[in-house]
Amino acid sequence: MPLDEEEIRRLITAIQAGIDVEASFAHVFSLSYRPVHSFFLRKGFSRSEAEDLTQDVFLRVYQGIGAFRHRSRFATWLFEITAHVYLNEIRRRGTGKRRGVEQSLDADTEDNLRELHEKVSRQSTAPQGPLEDLLEKERLDRLRVAIVEMPPQMRRCFFLRYLRGYKYREIAYLMKISIQTVRAHLHQARERLKLDLADEAEE
């Protein structure tokens, strides 16, 4: 369910006017607690750690809500505070927590590379000797050249998909483009690679 920005705006205005501050803040708290708590759980923190960090976030919200001027959406402001609390915690602990989350992406990446490999490679047997090894190396070099020659946005989409394993809609959000554009970029990227590798096969 989307965060009710209008209701939160009304509550913040009441808090700033000193009207029923505790009840109003309790309502803000209950409306916006879930995304913060879920954020810390997704980042790999335990339930009790996530609760502590979420409490910390709302303490900062409480301290700053009097100066909140509605120039940005409340959700954005809440995200900024949460991100700062998260980064401070990561800094305090070292980077172990972040690495734990990245492993799932690595697994995705392997699948994506398998997909890419199947889409762009010829139906040939695996290299079995020095000559085949050399051919494989040359093929990778061609791949490198092909990627370098891609337009910047296509190249970024290509890396985010095949190196980082992000989904189409995630790439679209990160690059601020539509899913159709992402799909088109990746399709063209694969076609370019197929063409380059086909050229190589003809040579």
Next chain:
Amino acid sequence: MIESMKVLSRSLAVLARETRSERDTRSHPVPEELVAYQAGDLSPDEDQEVQEHLILCPDCPDLLLALQDFSEPPQDSTSISDAGVAAAWRRFRKHLLGEARFDHLPRLLRRWLALPKPVLAFAGVCLLAALVAPWFLVATLGRAGPPRLLAAIELDVPTRGSEMQSIVIPAAQKDPIVLSARPEGPPHPKYEVVLLNTAGQRLQSKTWRPTSDSDLLVVQLPRSTPAGEYRLELRGLRDGKSVPEPADVRPFRLSFR
């Protein structure tokens, strides 16, 4: 094929680093910058920098993707129940009230008050002990100090040997009994102080030398002295021997109630 994929993976990683913008050598964008990027509030150059950073940074893309969840929280396994949110609010409120109650206090004191309750209780006991200890020491060790003057027989009154003084001691009294005397007549450098019973038996004797600061004799009787009639005599000493004429004599009756 697996080997080939590993090579491809490594090649892509190297390639990503090689082809990333030379401008992307700075540290991570701060959360406000990521928000501005997503809102399209950055300049074209800054926008490109963030995009280049997002390709290889292991953290920032995930952080930016999380921004979506704040506007539209997903309903999944990480979602907390209404009861959980209510419990979290109660905890927050308790914490908040605890903080607000001490807002007017100095920062150092607030930090002390924010300590866990067992630590605070221990500190309180220590403080109380520190306050009570001096009083306790004075009260306890004070008993070893000078005895209280329970009764004083002023032997300088020229009625020696005549009137019997009555000294009544409270039964609960545990301090020694203190008498005082001041010699009269020709001064002697030293005196002999003798406590006798009615049969003339010497119960105690001591030598006393008046000083220029004080010519007041103070005599302590042990608390174990039984009730009865006694006589305190003060005799001058000459060549180590008592002179026949006492400098002071005072009979008294000791009783307990």
